[in-house]
Amino acid sequence: MNSFEQLQSRLRDFIPGADLRAQNLPLAPELQLWLLDECYPQHLLDSEQIQRIMNYPAYWCFCWGSGQVMARYLLDHPELVRGKSVVDFGCGSAVAAIAAAKAGAASVVACDLDPDAILSSYLNAELNAVELEYSADFFADERHYDVILVADVLYDRANLPLLDCFRQRADTVLVADSRVKNFSVPGYRHIQFQHATTIPDLSESEEFSRINLYLGEADQAAHR
Ligand SMILES: C[S@@+](CC[C@H](N)C(=O)[O-])C[C@H]1O[C@@H](n2cnc3c(N)ncnc32)[C@H](O)[C@@H]1O
Known part of the structure; x- marks a missing residue:
């Protein structure tokens, strides 16, 4: 097979x-x-x-609204990732990772705990003629990245505390989310709002099509 x-x-x-x-x-x-x-x-x-x-x-097997909005943002703002090391945390189909690679990132890791997501990312990278690296466990090493991408992983509230950790592992963290109401996380600021639905459309509640992008900057204390 x-x-x-x-x-x-x-x-x-x-x-x-x-x-x-x-x-x-x-x-x-x-x-x-x-x-x-x-x-x-x-x-x-x-x-x-x-x-x-x-x-x-x-x-x-879905492209989530947050992933799409993040992909659009990266394609429109390639300077955010051009020449940089990037990881797409909770990559799913790897939509954000592939956009980062298309935007000129030097290296992109597609990271997901689901082995099927890794296989899907591999096939999607091939479909878009880009090269990715793959990881099943972000915490398996202490690698520092220029940019961490986080699209629609906060539906699992257990991932919320990771936003602090991401600022210690990267210079920049880009988060796309529609699940957390009143997002207020130290070190992150709101940069964009856009509507997008899941592909194929799951007819989710309208509130989940309201996607916000947040930019987090490195926790300088962690680098001293
Ligand atoms: C809703 S999907 C979003 C996929 C993609 N980022 C997008 O926007 O289309 C969430 C993905 O995050 C992955 N995920 C959730 N928690 C994770 C964790 N702690 N470590 C790695 N992957 C995680 C899930 O396996 C799933 O593939």
Whole structure:
């Protein structure tokens, strides 16, 4: 089985009868990703399968609104990553990592704890003709990065305290989020607001399509 067949087979473990289809992103049409083809036989899913999908979402077969907004921002502001070392934390499909590579980053690590996300990132990098490195554990080493990208990982509130840690591991941290209300984290400032929905559209509540970008700067005390 080649890598694509392997990923398609993982998708069908979650959603029987589903296909991956290369799709352009409305906000970043210069990028393509292997995403869930929304024409799948939804009526064939029984309640147990639906519950399984809800319990363990295959995040990587969607491009989340935050990932899209971040990709657009990086493509429009290449100076943020050009010539720099970058990591996309919680990369999913690696949409932000791929945008950073297209924007001229010197090196980009796609990091996700889900092995299927790593496989998806690999195939999406190939689809967009960019090279990425891969990591399953951000904390496996103490590498310092110029830029850390964090798109839609704060849905898991356990990740919120990591924002402090990221400022100690990088000069710049770019966060895209629609999940945290009243985001107020020391060292981070709001830089942009934009609407975007998940691709394919999950018809989530309208509030989750309101994406905010925040920029964090290095914790200087950590570098002394
Ligand atoms: C909602 S998806 C967002 C994917 C992508 N950044 C985007 O915006 O399209 C969240 C991803 O973060 C990953 N994730 C969540 N917590 C993580 C952690 N502590 N370390 C690494 N990956 C994590 C999940 O496995 C999932 O792939």
